[in-house]
Amino acid sequence: MNIKELLNKTDDFLAQRGIESSRLDAEVLMAELLDMERIHLYVKYDYPLKAEEIKKYREMVKERAKRIPLAYIIGKKEFMSLEFELSEAVLIPRPDTENLVEEVISYCREKELQKPQIIDVGCGSGAIAVSLAYYLEGARVVGSDISKDALKIARHNLKKFELEERISVVRSDLLTEFIKREISEIDIIVSNPPYISEKEMEELPPEVKKEPRTALAAGKEGLDFYQKLIPQAEKVLKKEGMLFLEIASQQAEAVFDIFGENWSQLELIKDYADHDRIISAKYEGE
Structure with missing residues (x-):
């Protein structure tokens, strides 16, 4: 499965659970997984994901589906153009x-x-x-x-x-x-x-x-x-x-x-x- 396919499935999955920012959240989690800027995902849509990457991503998505805030899942948040660690x-x-x-x-x-x-x-x-x-x-x-x-x-x-x-x-x-x-x-x-x-x-x-x-x-x-x-x-x-x-x-x-x-x-x-x-x-x- 490549990045685009998994993002599309995740978007649908989160949207069905009432998360309005489903697409954005799916992309933020993917960018975190692959340690890249979110904008770079668009030129790597065809990148084939490894089995363990898919597993780790799905674990994060499950947390988001439970309405855990995105910032807690990825452990950070930008504020005043600075990136802060969170828990x-x-x-x-x-x-x-x-x-x-x-x-x-x-x-x-x-x-x-x-x-x-x-x-x-x-x-x-x-x-x-x-x-x-x-x-x-x-x-x-x-x-x-x-x-x-x-x-x-x-x-x-x-x-x-x-x-x-x-x-x-x-x-x-x-x-x-x-x-x-x-x-x-x-x-x-x-x-x-x-x-x-x-x-x-x-x-x-x-x-x-x-x-x-x-x-x-x-x-x-x-x-x-x-x-x-x-x-x-x-x-x-x-x-x-x-x-x-x-x-x-x-x-x-x-x-x-x-x-x-x-x-x-x-x-x-x-x-x-x-x-x-x-x-x-x-x-x-x-």
């Missing part, structure tokens, strides 16, 4: 979150911050922390996460990009560990926290439900982590330090209401699809 212990980085990273980068460049001290709260795979250190040459970044397994993946990624000297990771429930260590004078705190409500959790697509619940669920209204994180940030940020938060598109007003009198310059930023996506705020001190 089922971490949330899969989304393109929407690139807006959050870009806002922090723009702020640092606009303010000409040469060596900003940044904390990425709930760092997961390290995608945000690594991207910030990669594109901001002087930045010092600490990624925090409550999950030991997530921190293992984050450490792997910061080593992959040779950023150990400027990134470290800490196990912490939000900013609790930083407060215990009396760490303050941080320039920027950035976070893509869990923000899905109980009702929304029930309605998630099967693939998303395969991701860590602790990285998604945020209580009845989806606001639990903002209610904890924003007051904690006041104890860690320097005066006029900045907080950047990703939010769900319908949460802006509710999250704005959590900020108290110690904050100013609250700004709502939209993503590329014109959805409310980011809130930034300056800490004015007590």
